[in-house]
Amino acid sequence: RQLETGILHVGAGPRPVRWTRTHTHMAAQRALLAAVLLVVAAGRGAAAASGQVSTSRLANEVPQVRAVWQGSEVTDLFKEYNNIFRHGNRNAASHLWVHFLLERSEQMTNTRLLNLFGGFCAVSGSPVRPSDFNRYKLTLDRVDGSGKVAGFMHYCCWPCVCDTQDFIRVDTRRVATSDGEKTYNFAVIGNPCDHEEELSKPFQDAFGRGMSMLRRDAPEVRCKDGVLEGAPLSDHGYVIIGLFFDAPAALNAPTALAVAGPGAEQPGRMTEVGGVKFQDEKEYEAMCEDRKRNGYNSGMGEIFRRVASISPVQIPPALSAIAGASEVYVSSCDSSLPGSCKEALPDGQAAAKRATGRLVWSEASNMIMLVIACGLAGAFAAVVCARILAAPQSPGHKDDEL
Numbered sequence: 001r002q003l004e005t006g007i008l009h010v011g012a013g014p015r016p017v018r019w020t021r022t023h024t025h026m027a028a029q030r031a032l033l034a035a036v037l038l039v040v041a042a043g044r045g046a047a048a049a050s051g052q053v054s055t056s057r058l059a060n061e062v063p064q065v066r067a068v069w070q071g072s073e074v075t076d077l078f079k080e081y082n083n084i085f086r087h088g089n090r091n092a093a094s095h096l097w098v099h100f101l102l103e104r105s106e107q108m109t110n111t112r113l114l115n116l117f118g119g120f121c122a123v124s125g126s127p128v129r130p131s132d133f134n135r136y137k138l139t140l141d142r143v144d145g146s147g148k149v150a151g152f153m154h155y156c157c158w159p160c161v162c163d164t165q166d167f168i169r170v171d172t173r174r175v176a177t178s179d180g181e182k183t184y185n186f187a188v189i190g191n192p193c194d195h196e197e198e199l200s201k202p203f204q205d206a207f208g209r210g211m212s213m214l215r216r217d218a219p220e221v222r223c224k225d226g227v228l229e230g231a232p233l234s235d236h237g238y239v240i241i242g243l244f245f246d247a248p249a250a251l252n253a254p255t256a257l258a259v260a261g262p263g264a265e266q267p268g269r270m271t272e273v274g275g276v277k278f279q280d281e282k283e284y285e286a287m288c289e290d291r292k293r294n295g296y297n298s299g300m301g302e303i304f305r306r307v308a309s310i311s312p313v314q315i316p317p318a319l320s321a322i323a324g325a326s327e328v329y330v331s332s333c334d335s336s337l338p339g340s341c342k343e344a345l346p347d348g349q350a351a352a353k354r355a356t357g358r359l360v361w362s363e364a365s366n367m368i369m370l371v372i373a374c375g376l377a378g379a380f381a382a383v384v385c386a387r388i389l390a391a392p393q394s395p396g397h398k399d400d401e402l
Contacts, residue, residue, distance in 0.1 A: 058237035059173050062102045069104050072112055074119030077101075078127045088219030090125030091300065092307040094241040095231040096220060097125065098186075102175060102232050110179045114243070122153060122168070122187045122242025123160035124300045125220075130154045132270065132277035136161055137247060139281070143171045143188065143236050145316030150252050151185060152245040152278060158267060159299025161281050162288035167308035169315070170244050171234035185246065188238035190311035191231075193223035198310045206301035217303050238313060248274025 071077055077097075084096050097120045105113060118130030128134060131154075138161070139150045149170055155161065164187070171188045174181050192199065199214040199221060214221060222229045232240045250273055265283045272278075296302050 058233060059235050060233045062099060062232050064106050065103050069107060071116070074116060074127070074129060077116050077119045081127070085125075085220055087222065090120075090220065092123075092125060092214075092218040092304045093220035094120060094122045094125045095228065095239055098232050098240050098242065099230045106176050106178060108177055110177050110182060113175070113177055114245070117243035118154045118245070120154075120242070121156040121160060123163050123304050124156050126156040128154050128156055133279070135245075135276075135278040137251065137271070137278045137280050138164055139251075140164070140168060140170050140187075140244070141315050143169045143234070143238060143313055143315065149185065149244075150247045152247055152276075153187060153242065154245075157299050158284055158287065159291060159296075161284045162291055163299070163304050163308070165281065165288070167305065167312060168241070169238070169313045171236050171238050171240075173232070173234050173240065185244040186234055186240045187242040187244045188234050188240055188313065189308045190313050191226075191228055191237075191239055192221060192307050192310040193226050193228045194311035196223040196226070198306075199223070203302065203306065206295050206297045214303070214306055218307055221307055248276055250274055 071080070077100075080100060081090070084090075084100050085093060090096070098117075101108075101113065101116055108116070115130075119128060120126065121128050134154050134156075135152050136155055136158075137150060137152055139148050141148055151170070153160075153164065167189055168187045169189075170185050172183050173186055174183050199218075202211045202213050204210075205212045228239055234240050265286055267283050267287060268279065269283055270277050271280050291298055296305060
């Protein structure tokens with residue numbers, strides 16, 4: 001009524017204050033801005049609740065070094081070994097190889113960077129000369145629970161296949177090169193510094209060399225204020241230990257099946273898809289089981305496994321269940337390592353049904369909140385606009401009079 005009469009009573013004073021069309025326009029503009037912000041806030045809230053808001057803020061900064069590095073071959077990278085690993089050896093410390101390359105990425109083309117990322121084993125940290133024979137194809141979970149993705153990794157030896165399957169997952173990070181920025185898939189593990197005390201716990205060496213501890217066997221795994229020193233982080237905040245090389249599109253097609261050769265498993269057998277030769281992880285299923293039964297007494301033994309099991313990557317269970325797994329695990333784990341298995345859902349079909357219901361209800365509730373917010377904002381804006389049209393110009397007063 002005050003808008004329609006053009007008179008606004010302010011405070012407790014008896015004197016009316018003239019409210020002109022100009023003031024109405026100003027108030028309407030602010031009201032419409034508030035309505036827009038309300039809709040935007042509601043949309044961001046709904047997206048955050050459904051996990052759709054970008055988490056790129058979790059990827060830490062890796063400052064570029066100013067000194068020009070001329071290395072272009074993996075042998076050039078090997079020469080930097082003592083500059084990269086300054087506290088002992090490279091056991092379970094591949095994150096330092098990654099850090100060295102990422103802090104020089106803007107000096108490199110995409111091709112050069114990819115070539116150098118093939119120069120070390122993400123599991124052991126050993127220098128590697130990339131070839132068709134040590135290129136292994138794996139299908140791993142994405143950390144956001146959106147499903148599996150096939151890709152390649154170069155290893156120092158076949159037991160790394162088993163350790164990768166048990167602990168390594170895939171996440172993204174944007175990297176700036178001389179060709180521009182690009183999002184890469186990376187192999188990631190959880191942050192062992194979430195529980196730094198585990199690095200000092202003694203354990204029986206898998207090769208019969210007596211008692212040991214990770215602080216001695218993996219001296220480059222060093223923590224400071226809960227952060228793994230020198231570790232680049234992925235978009236979801238996990239420790240990057242290597243590149244997960246892209247596979248031909250045929251290996252990631254919805255209908256893609258195992259591509260290992262016909263018949264019994266044959267470790268060392270080469271497979272070719274899309275012009276790329278590799279060994280398939282499926283060839284090593286029996287050998288991985290045998291290695292597990294024998295206490296992981298090959299490859300790196302338990303060093304990497306113990307580091308990776310301290311804080312295993314948590315895969316969202318709802319999306320994992322929908323993907324159709326017969327047994328859904330909340331986390332990557334190894335039952336032989338106490339404390340590394342957090343929770344399991346034994347009935348895969350029932351879990352999938354429950355998870356699907358939770359996901360559908362979550363999405364529905366988010367949509368309902370967004371529709372209500374938009375409706376309220378729209379109604380508010382409509383009322384304000386109607387008042388603008390109905391408000392008369394006060395006779396005898398300038399538009400800017402108050």
